[in-house]
Amino acid sequence: xxxxxxxxxxxxxxxxxxxxxxxxxxxxxxxxxxxxxxxxxxxxxxxxxxxxxxxxxxxxxxxxxxxxxxxxxxxxxxxxxxxxxxxxxxxxxxxxxxxxxxxxxxxxxxxxxxxxxxxxxxxxxxxxxxxxxxxxxxxxxxxxxxxxxxxxxxxxxxxxxxxxxxxxxxxxxxxxxxxxxxxxxxxxxxxxxxxxxxxxxxxxxxxxxxxxxxxxxxxxxxxxxxxxxxxxxxxxxxxxxxxxxxxxxxxxxxxxxxxxxxxxxxxxxxxxxxxxxxxxxxxxxxxxxxxxxxxxxxxxxxxxxxxxxxxxxxxxxxxxxxxxxxxxxxxxxxxxxxxxxxxxxxxxxxxxxxxxxxxxxxxxxxxxxxxxxxxxxxxxxxxxxxxxxxxxxxxxxxxxxxxxxxxxxxxxxxxxxxxxxxxxxxxxxxxxxxxxxxxxxxxxxxxxxxxxxxxxxxxxxxx
Numbered sequence: 029x030x031x032x033x034x035x036x037x038x039x040x041x042x043x044x045x046x047x048x049x050x051x052x053x054x055x056x057x058x059x060x061x062x063x064x065x066x067x068x069x070x071x072x073x074x075x076x077x078x079x080x081x082x083x084x085x086x087x088x089x090x091x092x093x094x095x096x097x098x099x100x101x102x103x104x105x106x107x108x109x110x111x112x113x114x115x116x117x118x119x120x121x122x123x124x125x126x127x128x129x130x131x132x133x134x135x136x137x138x139x140x141x142x143x144x145x146x147x148x149x150x151x152x153x154x155x156x157x158x159x160x161x162x163x164x165x166x167x168x169x170x171x172x173x174x175x176x177x178x179x180x181x182x183x184x185x186x187x188x189x190x191x192x193x194x195x196x197x198x199x200x201x202x203x204x205x206x207x208x209x210x211x212x213x214x215x216x217x218x219x220x221x222x223x224x225x226x227x228x229x230x231x232x233x234x235x236x237x238x239x240x241x242x243x244x245x246x247x248x249x250x251x252x253x254x255x256x257x258x259x260x261x262x263x264x265x266x267x268x269x270x271x272x273x274x275x276x277x278x279x280x281x282x283x284x285x286x287x288x289x290x291x292x293x294x295x296x297x298x299x300x301x302x303x304x305x306x307x308x309x310x311x312x313x314x315x316x317x318x319x320x321x322x323x324x325x326x327x328x329x330x331x332x333x334x335x336x337x338x339x340x341x342x343x344x345x346x347x348x349x350x351x352x353x354x355x356x357x358x359x360x361x362x363x364x365x366x367x368x369x370x371x372x373x374x375x376x377x378x379x380x381x382x383x384x385x386x387x388x389x390x391x392x393x394x395x396x397x398x399x400x401x402x403x404x405x406x407x408x409x410x411x412x413x414x415x416x417x418x419x420x421x422x423x424x425x426x427x428x429x430x431x432x433x434x435x436x437x438x439x440x441x442x443x444x445x446x447x448x449x450x451x452x453x454x455x456x457x458x459x460x461x462x463x464x465x466x467x468x469x470x471x472x473x474x475x476x477x478x479x480x481x482x483x484x485x486x487x488x489x490x491x
Contacts, residue, residue, distance in 0.1 A: 029195035054092030095130020111148030113445035130170025203293035217315035233308035
């Protein structure tokens with residue numbers, strides 16, 4: 029099944045040997061490779077597989093493409109930035125209904141808009157050419173995504189799995205058949221697992237009820253939701269017995285909790301590289317693993333990065349900024365930068381004024397406490413108002429200083445657009461493409477080197 033879509037290479041041959049395990053990760057097949065963390069997950073999988081191989085456990089990296097998902101609105105767009113770090117959203121405007129996104133035919137993918145957005149970046153043309161080669165009208169979302177990512181990560185020989193391929197549907201059928209047969213038991217176990225997670229202070233990532241079905245029906249190129257009623261499954265008034273669905277196992281598609289179990293029924297997965305939501309899915313999926321497979325891979329949190337160019341890093345240092353400063357919003361960031369622009373003498377005098385007011389108020393409060401405690405409380409309320417007004421004046425001074433210095437206003441907008449665009453971590457909004465366009469196609473190698481297996485915490489990376 030893997031040979032159908034993967035070129036011959038060391039990973040394919042190694043996985044064919046007994047004893048080889050797989051380090052798996054999986055993305056949505058988002059437009060133009062989706063968010064940047066897709067690439068980070070893949071590189072983390074590569075590095076862990078190489079570490080295992082170097083320590084006597086032959087391993088290969090595997091990319092499970094989420095082509096079966098049917099939420100087209102989640103994958104029909106991509107965000108990039110231009111040379112000024114202004115965020116731009118590119119979108120394919122069409123309706124896919126309940127069709128699996130991997131089968132959606134490309135109609136006018138926004139390659140031209142991408143080329144325009146990246147044209148001010150040093151390697152923009154090279155990146156746009158790579159995207160145009162993969163995203164051709166008439167191709168599909170799944171095929172184009174796979175081709176682009178394979179090209180970007182060609183040096184790392186990552187195997188790809190498209191679960192919509194007939195060969196994989198056949199391999200998935202036994203696990204799907206078992207899941208349908210054990211439906212009531214699995215529901216009860218997952219509901220109990222959800223209660224355990226909640227009692228331990230966590231939450232259930234996927235909502236599950238007694239009628240929840242862990243499978244969808246693939247029919248007429250649509251992924252249709254089923255509801256379970258006892259030994260039957262219901263779809264828009266149609267009823268299917270458990271045995272009917274078991275007979276149609278190759279036409280079924282797993283939900284979010286069953287999907288990793290189906291995946292690992294056909295792949296010797298030793299570890300899964302996932303984001304926060306995926307790790308939470310695996311916590312809920314544990315009883316399904318136990319019942320259907322009697323084994324489960326390690327859940328490994330993916331690496332995460334905020335990538336900065338050296339100029340942006342120097343700007344942050346100049347204004348005394350750290351990453352959390354961006355999480356308070358662009359207005360708060362501008363306020364902090366503005367405060368750095370106040371002339372030192374004026375800033376010092378304002379601090380002295382605040383200190384003088386606080387000192388005088390404290391002395392007066394001590395006298396009033398002896399004279400009339402109620403007046404002391406009234407003084408404290410008035411003092412707070414005075415401090416508030418002084419703070420407002422300080423803010424206005426900073427904004428005026430910033431207004432007079434256009435460079436600072438530009439720096440604030442550029443930094444915010446790069447680091448926390450649309451109030452999101454850059455890796456969760458931007459595609460990896462504008463970073464390649466800015467820093468060169470070898471950026472993937474530098475990110476690979478930066479992945480630390482012992483510390484998957486989010487890191488600031490200056491390139």
